[in-house]
Amino acid sequence: MTKSVLSDADWSGKAFTGEWRSLSGEPIVVTEPATGQPLGRVGRATASDMRTSAAQARQAQKSWVGMPYGERAKVFRKAAALLESSRDEFASWIVRETGGIPPKAMFEIDSVLHHLHEAAAMLTQPKGLVLPSAEGCTSIARRVPHGVVGVISPFNFPFLLSSRSALPALATGNAVVLKPDPRTPVSGGVLLALLLDGAGLPKGVLHMLPGDAEAGEALVTDPDVAMISFTGSTAVGRRVGELAGKNLKKAALELGGKNALIILDDADLDLAVCGGAWASWLHQGQICMSAGRHLVHKSLVADYTQRMAEKARTLPVGNPHTQPVALGPIITPQQVQRVDRIVKASVSMGARLLAGGSPDGQFYPATVLAGVTPDMPAFREEIFGPVVSISAFDSDAEAIALANDSEYGLSAGIYTRDVGRGMAIAEQINAGLVHVNDQTVNDDGTMPMGGRGASGNGSRHGGPANWDEFTQWQWTTVRSTAPAYPL
Template structure:
């Protein structure tokens, strides 16, 4: 077993394109958001690089799909073992490159270990059905791979969100071209490529090409890539969907969210405050499932708001690589400016600023806004920052109306002591993920993850959805003798 995957290959200023090599697109610096320090260099892919890798992946896919399932399963199990052996080195990269705290990095690693074992398990699951047929005919429906899957992953949980698409796509017999976000190319691409290469994945089956918009558009339009799995913003997702549709490709879009955490009048207030803190401040709020709206019954409203403000003021902010902090840096200075613009515009429109709201370089403190109304940007826009936005409601029907007043439809949480009431309210919400007596940020590789409306196109990642997304049905009939037709 390779003890040190990070040093097992010379990947500096390179990408995995059949082999580790420089690309014609040049190279980019990997920047630590907390300090501005250059951590490494990786190769940058352009359209020409993507085209070359897509062709190589298509050529490698058939032999990969034909490999005995037991041998393929061993590769995924070995990958999980290698990840366990390298977890501290991988976690350090996730912390420094994404700005996440250590527990967040460890969650990513534990989740990817789980996905490795789930990928191995997929290879012993049924791949089809025996359908009804007439005598003398066997009628089958089986799942077959698309061929090459293009995966475009984001910056916020890059190791996990790359892996949750790459691993099941490989397990179902596809080759993969992965384009990690250019802001987190090591956590989102290099780590995964090194792990799978060391585990024995055949050459050419996985290509890892860090890139910007040019590389992404080339991947979506390449004729050798019949499916795209995209995780990222709704604005970019619309463009991906448009291009994929034009080229008649299957596309799985997991996009943004404006998620509501609903606190009913009979809720356990302590648990609701605990969950609300996690839902908006975990990883600086840079999660598609973060609670963008805290909808609180008027009887609990002022207490909830004041307690949230107390918690916000007590949370330390700083460099998670060198300090024991609760919140690290925002990914870029431009994103800090965006978060602050949303907060300040909402304050000018009447929101009460109870805590935070003042950036310090690339750090933004835990922030609490009360008296938020639907016309404010903090109510309408996805923030992707550590902001609790609190609105009051007087009835369950009003809570439903506020929660559904959005183009998004990803996640919702409801706190109540009455499970039946919570379920009845939840059934009225336009979301893909619903959590009764929990908050909005939940993830498990065995569940189908995805949203509705501007949060996605109904596609899902995880569990049984992986077969739906990364394969397609093929109908096959087998006859003992050929039939005679009347013409």
């Protein structure tokens, strides 16, 4: 990619519909959370813009799915090569727009590269079965695309989470209308559109329209959109699921989490503290898989709490674009207020604040709460901030009960030297992802990612699950001679 993405005037104030064009809404100003300064502008989609793009995408999908599979695979491979050559520039956008530290940005880029290669590989995978049938009849079940898939992605890992849905949807023959979060529309939309356009994706197959709730509801309810893939908060996910259900379309919902990290009495405490810090403070805790509850055996809880508090006090907080910090800014002032409310309310109910807990503008330090009980907000609510919430337990049965005492069911981690014991506990945890001797924040494009309960509707992204989500079965029979029926 020869032109600078940062200074590219082609997309400034615009959206992508196969070409960069202005929309009818007032442009969105992209703001750097660390400084409050504007970084650029993108187009803002209205319901009318969404309607137009959905109709165009439906038409473009027919020629896309009819292209030779090798030509479609080339698009993804070329996009991967373009991303490799633009790695530093893309990372800079992700750092500045999301407030994430540079290693987090590089993780996103590496993950998207993985998804691009997986998308290319999907084109040579079998997509059907020959079923048992009577003599003279061939019975086939094959995977066919939905048509148009709407993708609504969040702010926290925008480049990755837009790509995780859009790329397999495209690879399986669908067209995509992508609505990135208006707080991170460049990382969540512009970057992917630039890549795929530069790689030769046919015009109209991908539409990228930033927008707010009006645009999102228009996408979910549009009759030309057959499926919605949504990643975001549980509250918004409930609304998306409601609208999709009313319109009889498929919805894949990956929502929030209040994930349990269980530290058993035989755990390696050094590794558990290391994993616990990563699970709660990575990207300021703004990850659906963050450890929202550290459940620690009573024989270790005092030592674990002390070590975690000591570690919290050593982690620098600041602008990740200009400083070597461990924690960057929280995405918005409103989210800072939410984190601070949960911390203060839990302290007022008896939790002990051992580190952090004092916001500075949009910066919130690594925070440790001890003595958290199930009636406190720090135990119940998804914080989406850098808060370690510690509760003690006495037995494996109590640990399991505490872990399952939540409406959420996304991820869990268990630290123990006894793998068999860890596996026995894992089998009783109500979560879509469970890791024995690892923490809760794990992601791999080849595994089925998703939750249950308030964490999702059982849908999955990644690996073999992509075929389940982004295609549907069609049964076809072929007979050499038509049968004669008795009526």
